[in-house]
Amino acid sequence: MRLRPFPKPASARLRTRAGALALIGALALPAAAAPGRVVSINLCTDQLAMMLAAPGQLVSVTHLARDPAASVMAEAAKAWPTNRGRAEEVYLMHPDLVLAGRFTAQPTVAMLRRLGIPVEVFEPATSFADMQTDITRMGQVLGREAEAAQMTRTFAARLAQIRAATLPGPRPLAATWSAQGYMSGHKSLAGEILTTAGFDTLAARMGRDRGSTLPLEALVMAAPDLVVTGRIEKGSSRAEEPLTHPAFRALTGNHAALEDRDWICGLPSVLDATERLEDMK
Structure with a gap:
């Protein structure tokens, strides 16, 4: 006697058919289209987008992207129209996507979103791991995943x-010190650059994970082997006067006025700064 399979309840048959139809439908759906018109209103997203965007995809970057004191891609940025991050001017560019940073003017971000324009907000990179995460995410929002993956592999190598x-062996002591006596924290991008270059940081020795103010007297007493400062230009502000103080200049360690633009954003160029620091040990 041949046994017949026990018939499935009608509800089970319907669920099976619905699942199969859903799978077929999902497979038939096209992949989300990459944005065709992208506007960046943040210095760091400017540069990362310039590195990863497809030709013609990025339509505007901030005016800061052309500033050689702030941008490592100042010359390349001349190829794009600039903006000043105002909602009205960005809206008139008809973007499919706007790239912003956490500290981009929040009223602008809020207004663009109310107008129905997608805005992707990127956090500042505080470590090399953050940088690689940002590169991957930028590749995803631009539809340039393969290019982003190649960039992260090159950076990691x-x-x-x-x-x-x-x-x-023994590691020399280094500190960052800039306007108003600001010292970067140990758990920061600057801190990781210094430790990767082979230094111990004064911030770590003092238990300061985050950025803080360090009096000139405390810096002099610590006598670091290297002090990394910003560049002092003519007509600099009073906040930068401690950087020209005789006591600061009398420190016997090295003084490295590395370009600020190498440290501002989490870009592959931070490794250039790291290698320059290695040569100062």
């Missing part, structure tokens, strides 16, 4: 080479 070349 170069970083590994720098770390492998760091010699064991």
Whole structure:
């Protein structure tokens, strides 16, 4: 006697058919189209988008992207129209996507979203790991995943080479010190650049994970082997006067006036700064 399979309840048959139809429908759906018109209103997203966007995809960057004191891609940025991050001017560019930073003017971001324009907000990178996350995310929002993956692989390989070349033994002491006596925290991008270059940081020694103010007297007493400052231009503000103080100049360690633009944004160029610091040990 041949046994017949027990028939499925009608509800089960309907669920099976619905699941199959849903799967077929999902497979038939096209992938989300990459945005065709992208506007950046943040210096850091400017530069990352310039590196990853497809030709013609990025239609505007901020005016800061052309400033050689702030941007490592100042010359390349001349190829794009600039904006000043105002909602009205961005809206008239008819973007499919706007790229912003956490500290971009929030009223602008809020207004653009109320107008129905998608805005992707990127957090400032505080570590090399954050940088790689930002690169990956930028690739995703631009539909340039393959290019982003290649960039992260190249960055990771170069970083590994720098770390492998760091010699064991005593590590010299380094500090960042800028306008108003500001010192970057140990758990910051600047802190990781210094430690990767083979230094211990004064911030770590003092237990300061985040940025804080360090009096000139405390810096002099610590006598670091290297002090990294911003560049002092003619007509600089009073906040920068401590950087020209005789006591500061009398420090016996090295003074490195590295270009601020190398430290502002989490871009692959931070490894250039890291290698320059290695040469100062």
